[in-house]
Amino acid sequence: MPDSDLTLNAHTVAEPTKQKKQHKLKTKAIHPFRVLVQKEISDQVRSWKFIILLGIIALTCLGSLYTSLTNIGHAIKANDPEADFFFLKLFTLTDGSLPSYSVFISFLGPLLGLSLGFDAINSERNRGTLSRLMAQPIHRDYLINAKFLASLSVISVLLFALGFLVMGIGMLIIGLPPTAEEFWRVVFFIIISVFYVAFWLNLSILFSVKFRQAATSALAGIAVWLFFSIFFVMIINLINKATMPPQYAPPAVILGHENLMLNLTRISPSTLFSEATSTMLMPSVRSLGPLTMQQVQGAIPSPLPIGQSLLLVWPQLTGLIALTLVCFAFSYVGFMRKEIRSR
Known part of the structure; x- marks a missing residue:
């Protein structure tokens, strides 16, 4: 056989081998955790439950924006300490409808x-x-981490998109851009909202690990949400009436009772969220607890700078993050100990 034919045959055999090696290198470049996250994001965005919720949230967002825009002129007063924060009223103003x-x-x-x-x-x-997924050469915790990270990414993008949509429509209609402090207050409000929704996300993942049926985990999550939204306030009111000190009690006793009731209400994540958001969107809020006459007397009615507002809501934000991490830790440990059998 001529040398030219030997060279041609060697080249023909080496070419597919080289292509296979390049294909393997490209395949190894994509991390399996990234593939799982991309797959989960695609499934979440294309699901009907997300599309329906997106429509509901978008409609309510536009409805609240319309209400705030139609009443924003009547809300500005001459002696209002928040008159300089005109743009934040798009997120807090309502006429009751x-x-x-x-x-x-x-x-x-x-x-x-x-x-x-x-x-x-x-x-x-x-x-x-x-x-089938666990039979693949991937770490077991990749799955639950990908589930959480994908859902958290979808939630973050959605909340930031809605927040910037409100600011964009407000700029087009009002004709005034937000100041730097107003912009950052809205950004921190959105970040707090992401942590608040992430808590309920981790709680639902925990129930999904605990219960075998999806309907049972959904009902358990809704039950917890209804308890903290409705029944928890009723229980706190009953405790308040039962433990309320008499009117002739010393001021220190009354103040201690008010602080106790306030701390009990802060067990609810919705209370932590409402306190944090009201402080960030209303710069005139200077305290989240009962004030004494010594604190009120001589105080200048001026809005707080954004740094002081962040320090004021730092305990609430820390509480939301702690609740989120605790729920994720329980779901993570439960999933890692779960026995998985092929059907």
Whole structure:
């Protein structure tokens, strides 16, 4: 055989081998955790539950924005300490017909988090795909981490998009851009909203790991949400009436009772969220607890700078982050100890 034919045959054999090596290198470049996150984001965005919730949240957002824009002229007063923060009223102003944007987020945010996580694990188990995924050469914790990170990414993008949409429409209609402090206050408000919804997301993932049926985990999440939204306030009111000191009690006793009731209400995540958002969107809020006459006397009625507002809401933000991490830790440990069998 001529040398030219040998060279041609060697080149022909080496070319597919080289292509296979390049294909393997490209395949290894994509981390399996990234593939799982991309797949979960795609599934979440294309699901009907997300599309329906997106429509509801967008409609309520536009409704609250319309209410605030139609009443924003009557809300500005001459001696208003928040007159310089004209743009923040788009998120807090209401005429009573529709709640404000921040109230809508506190009400619909838990539904968004619960809907994205109530079938995160048990749906994979019921379809029989969980055992197939675990049979692949990937770490077991990749799945639950990808579920959480994908849902959190969807929630973050949605809340930031809605917040910037409100600011954009407000600029087009009002004709005034927000100041730097107003912009950063809105950004921190959105970040607090992300942590608030992330708590309900992790709670729903925990129920998805605990219960086998998706309907059971969904009902458990809704039950917790209704308890903190409705019944928890009733229980606190009953405790307040039962432990209220008499009118002739010393001021220190009355102040201690008020602080106790306030701390009990802060067990609810919705209370932590409402206190944090009201402080960020209303710069005139100078305290989140009862004030004494010594604190009120001589105080100048001026808005707080953004740094002082952040220090004021730091305990509430820390509480939301702690609740989120605790729920995720329980769901993580429960999933890692869960026995997974092929059907």
